[in-house]
Amino acid sequence: MSVGLLAIVDDVLSAALKASAKTAGVVIDDAAVTPQYVQGLSPARELPVVGRIALGSLFNKFVIIIPLALLLTAFAPWVLPWLLLLGGTYLCFEGAEKVTEWFGHHHAGAEESTGDEGKLVFGAIRTDLILSTEIMLIALAGLDPDFGLWPTLGALIVIGLVMTAAVYGAVALLVKVDDIGLQMMKHPVRRTRRTGARIVRAMPAVFRVISVVGTVAMLWVGGHLVIQNLAETVWHGPYDLLHAIEHAIEATGPVVTWIVDTAVSAVFGVVLGMMVVGVVLGVGRLRGRTH
Numbered sequence: 001m002s003v004g005l006l007a008i009v010d011d012v013l014s015a016a017l018k019a020s021a022k023t024a025g026v027v028i029d030d031a032a033v034t035p036q037y038v039q040g041l042s043p044a045r046e047l048p049v050v051g052r053i054a055l056g057s058l059f060n061k062f063v064i065i066i067p068l069a070l071l072l073t074a075f076a077p078w079v080l081p082w083l084l085l086l087g088g089t090y091l092c093f094e095g096a097e098k099v100t101e102w103f104g105h106h107h108a109g110a111e112e113s114t115g116d117e118g119k120l121v122f123g124a125i126r127t128d129l130i131l132s133t134e135i136m137l138i139a140l141a142g143l144d145p146d147f148g149l150w151p152t153l154g155a156l157i158v159i160g161l162v163m164t165a166a167v168y169g170a171v172a173l174l175v176k177v178d179d180i181g182l183q184m185m186k187h188p189v190r191r192t193r194r195t196g197a198r199i200v201r202a203m204p205a206v207f208r209v210i211s212v213v214g215t216v217a218m219l220w221v222g223g224h225l226v227i228q229n230l231a232e233t234v235w236h237g238p239y240d241l242l243h244a245i246e247h248a249i250e251a252t253g254p255v256v257t258w259i260v261d262t263a264v265s266a267v268f269g270v271v272l273g274m275m276v277v278g279v280v281l282g283v284g285r286l287r288g289r290t291h
Contacts, residue, residue, distance in 0.1 A: 012151050015143055016158040027135060027163055033214040034171045035207065037124040041117070046175045049121060054168035056125030057132060061160040064129070065136045070153065073140065080137065081232040087130040088225025088269075089276065094127065095218035096273025098211075127218070134225060135163055174210075178203040220262050223269025238268060 034053065038046050072079050139159045143152055177199060184196025231239035242264055246257055 012154040013158065015147060015151070016139075016155040016162070018142060027167060031167045031170050033127060033131065033217055034124060034167065035174055035210050036214050037120050038171075038175050041120075043176075043179055045117065047172055049117060050168055050172045050175065052121050053124045053128065054164060056121065057128045057164050057168065058160070060125065060129045060132045061136060061164065062157070065133050066153070066156050066160065069133075069136060069140055069156075070149070081229040084134065084137065084225050085229040085233060087133055088222040088229065089272065091127070091130055091218045091222030092226065092269040092273035093222075093276040093280070094273075095215050095222060096270055096277050098215045098218075099270065099273075100277060131221065132160075132163075134221065136160065177206075216266055219269035219273065220266040221269075223265035223267070223272065224261075226272060227265060227268060 034050075037053065038049050041049060069080070072083075136156060136159070139156060140152070143155055147155070181196040181199030181203070184199065185193050187193055187196065227238045227242055230236075242261065245264060246261060249260055250257055
């Protein structure tokens, strides 16, 4: 009995490990996006906010994504591409909105939400819902269809826990690095104090880079989601173009192919996102004139 149970646990862990490897890119994107939401908070609130976002991420995975994914896979698999298409479009919109802010366009309500911890947490959890959906669906696709319901559920639970711990553990460490530097500046050893000062001076630039990387990640992931799921629903055009570009440069090696794939997906994400931003702004102005 115990030997059989251990064998099942081993199978679940092995399957979870293999499926997790395919989600690495999205996990990196998730870790890059999240620190943006704690910028501007007081140091005392950074870890509590990261903790609240992590709990929201667990809720997303275990209460929403995994049950729905298993139900839809069993009874309505055709719905999944449409959900991913909507999620990808939202990521493109959010990324494009941040790009417009780089060029000085401030969206209505941005100032109010900057200091509102509840809105920050809600925005982060909302974005996490989309990224976590892709993580869990990629993981689900990487599991053997004949694995069985309960082993599949067990593997998804393991993946959800590990990915959440990895992402938000890294985020928590990242947002507290400057505090570590401040503590080092109080050390009696001069070299340690200098290292701490360098860390503190470097953190604003690090967060600016993270903000850019997070925005590009949203555009890349969102664009890739839309391209892939458009092909599975109504339109093969963007996917066929991307495939043709990949085929034309495949001789340059997998790294260059991946970079080009990412760039094309990000450009597509910017274009789509700007279109959605334009629609949202237009609707907002019409509503303003009506009122």
